[in-house]
Amino acid sequence: MLEKPGDQFCLMSFNILNGGTHLGQPLEQTAAVIRLAQADVVVVCEQWGNAEPLADLLGYACHIVAAPPYWESVAVLSRYPILETFADGVRLELDAQRSVCVFGLHLTSTPYQPYRVRDKRYTRKEEVLDEARETREQELLAALLEIQPLIEAGERVLLCGDFNEPSHLDWTLASAREGHHFGLEMAWPCSKRVADSGMEDAYRVVFPDVCRHPGYTWTSVPGLGVGGSEHAEDEVHDRIDFVYHAGPGLDPISASIIGESCRDADLVVSPFPSDHRAVAVIYDFD
Numbered sequence: 530m531l532e533k534p535g536d537q538f539c540l541m542s543f544n545i546l547n548g549g550t551h552l553g554q555p556l557e558q559t560a561a562v563i564r565l566a567q568a569d570v571v572v573v574c575e576q577w578g579n580a581e582p583l584a585d586l587l588g589y590a591c592h593i594v595a596a597p598p599y600w601e602s603v604a605v606l607s608r609y610p611i612l613e614t615f616a617d618g619v620r621l622e623l624d625a626q627r628s629v630c631v632f633g634l635h636l637t638s639t640p641y642q643p644y645r646v647r648d649k650r651y652t653r654k655e656e657v658l659d660e661a662r663e664t665r666e667q668e669l670l671a672a673l674l675e676i677q678p679l680i681e682a683g684e685r686v687l688l689c690g691d692f693n694e695p696s697h698l699d700w701t702l703a704s705a706r707e708g709h710h711f712g713l714e715m716a717w718p719c720s721k722r723v724a725d726s727g728m729e730d731a732y733r734v735v736f737p738d739v740c741r742h743p744g745y746t747w748t749s750v751p752g753l754g755v756g757g758s759e760h761a762e763d764e765v766h767d768r769i770d771f772v773y774h775a776g777p778g779l780d781p782i783s784a785s786i787i788g789e790s791c792r793d794a795d796l797v798v799s800p801f802p803s804d805h806r807a808v809a810v811i812y813d814f815d
Contacts, residue, residue, distance in 0.1 A: 778815030
C-alpha cells in the first residue's frame with residue numbers, strides 16, 4: 530500500500546482550531562492544508578465533531594481518541610487501514626508485512642508558561658519548570674504508560690500532537706545566546722520525558738540548528754490565543770506541535786511547516802484556517 534517513492538510516508542500534526550472552521554473558512558480549507566503536504570496520516574487536535582467530515586473529504590479512515598484532558602479533541606486520520614485502537618492512538622497497516630502505531634495528544638493549554646515568562650510572573654527558572662510539570666506531566670505520563678511497552682517491544686511508534694509546551698531542544702544555550710526565548714535555556718519537562726522514553730523529535734533530527742530553523746507552530750494569528758489581543762504585538766512564538774518517533778526503520782528525511790506566509794512556513798495555504806501551523810514529516814520506512 531505504500532505508494533511514495535522509496536517506501537515513504539508523510540505524517541502530519543495539526544491543531545485545526547475549533548473544528549477547522551473557526552476563522553470563517555470552510556472545512557475544505559483544512560483539507561487543503563493536508564493535501565498540500567501530501568500527508569498520509571494526520572493527528573488532528575481540536576477536531577470537535579469535524580474529524581469524520583474531514584476524513585470524508587480526504588477519503589481517509591478516522592479514529593477519534595476519547596482521552597483526557599480534552600475528551601475527543603484528538604483524532605487520527607489515515608489513508609491506511611486501522612488494525613487496532615489504543616486509549617491514545619491506533620495501529621495502522623502500511624502493507625501486509627508492516628504496521629506502525631500512531632498516538633495523538635492534546636495537553637493542557639493553561640497556564641501557558643511562555644506567556645507567564647513574558648509577563649514576568651516568575652522570579653526563578655525552577656518556578657517555570659515546576660508549574661509546567663504540575664500542568665501537563667501527569668497527562669503525558671499516562672500516555673507514555675501505554676506507549677513505552679510498545680517501544681521496548683521493538684514496535685514502530687509515532688507520537689504527535691499539540692503539547693502546549695515548548696521543547697528543551699529549542700530553548701537551548703545557543704538560542705539563548707542569540708537572544709531567543711527571553712535569553713533563557715530551559716529543560717522543558719514534557720519534551721524531556723518523551724526523549725527519556727526513547728523517542729526522537731523528528732523536526733530536530735532533520736533540522737538540528739534551532740537558530741536557523743526555529744520551526745514555530747505557534748502562532749499564525751497573534752493575539753488570538755490565551756494571551757489575548759492586547760498581546761498581539763508581543764506574542765510569544767514557539768514550537769509546541771510535535772512529531773516524535775521510535776522503532777526500527779523509521780528515518781525522517783524531510784520536515785515542513787505549513788502555514789500562512791512564506792516568511793513563517795515552508796508550504797503556504799492562504800487564507801490559513803488555524804492559529805497553529807501544521808508540521809509534516811516524511812519518513813523512509815525500511
